[in-house]
Amino acid sequence: MPEKEKLRIDKYLWSIRLFKTRTLAADACKAGRVKLDGNNIKPSHEVKLGEVYQVSKGPDRKVIRVTGLLESRTDAKTAVGYYEDITPVEQTPAFKSMFQAPVLKRDRGTGRPTKRDRREIDGLQEDFFEKGDQ
Known part of the structure; x- marks a missing residue:
């Protein structure tokens, strides 16, 4: 070349x-x-x-x-x-x-998450990413 x-x-x-x-x-x-x-x-x-x-x-x-x-x-x-x-x-x-985000699992047939469930899921993800950035 x-x-x-x-x-x-x-x-x-x-x-x-x-x-x-x-x-x-x-x-x-x-x-x-x-x-x-x-x-x-x-x-x-x-x-x-x-x-x-x-x-x-x-x-x-x-x-x-x-x-x-x-x-x-x-x-x-x-x-x-x-x-x-x-x-x-x-x-x-x-x-x-391997370390990006936790995998959140829901039981099959439980339906869509409620507002309360959604807030808890978002809280978990925010906590994870804040700790990972430090």
């Missing part, structure tokens, strides 16, 4: 398939969702080998290390070779899904 010595971060994130379009990658940089050493970077930032970036995309957060510069978008199998995903296990979606 073609490699380049100078490459913009928005083009790099698009080419390794972290973002669907280059515009989305540039918008993420402008919004402060792409960081280098904890500092926001502009879409025109030049990518260098070995740099570590923190990329937030919705609820997902990835930490990637640059292992190669890829100028054009390629298939996913090839793109994986140009970065190393060093995201801690605690931040992966699979790990988070």
Whole structure:
């Protein structure tokens, strides 16, 4: 694949398939969702080998290390070779899904919840999410 010595971060994130379009990658940089050493970077930032970036995309957060510069978008199998995903296990979606929300079960045939039941359910969920954010 073609490699380049100078490459913009928005083009790099698009080419390794972290973002669907280059515009989305540039918008993420402008919004402060792409960081280098904890500092926001502009879409025109030049990518260098070995740099570590923190990329937030919705609820997902990835930490990637640059292992190669890829100028054009390629298939996913090839793109994986140009970065190393060093995201801690605690931040992966699979790990988070185990601890997201309690599963509330109701006995079959009990009908819809009453207003009182609904308030109790909402209270349980609010308590859970408040404790999880801290």
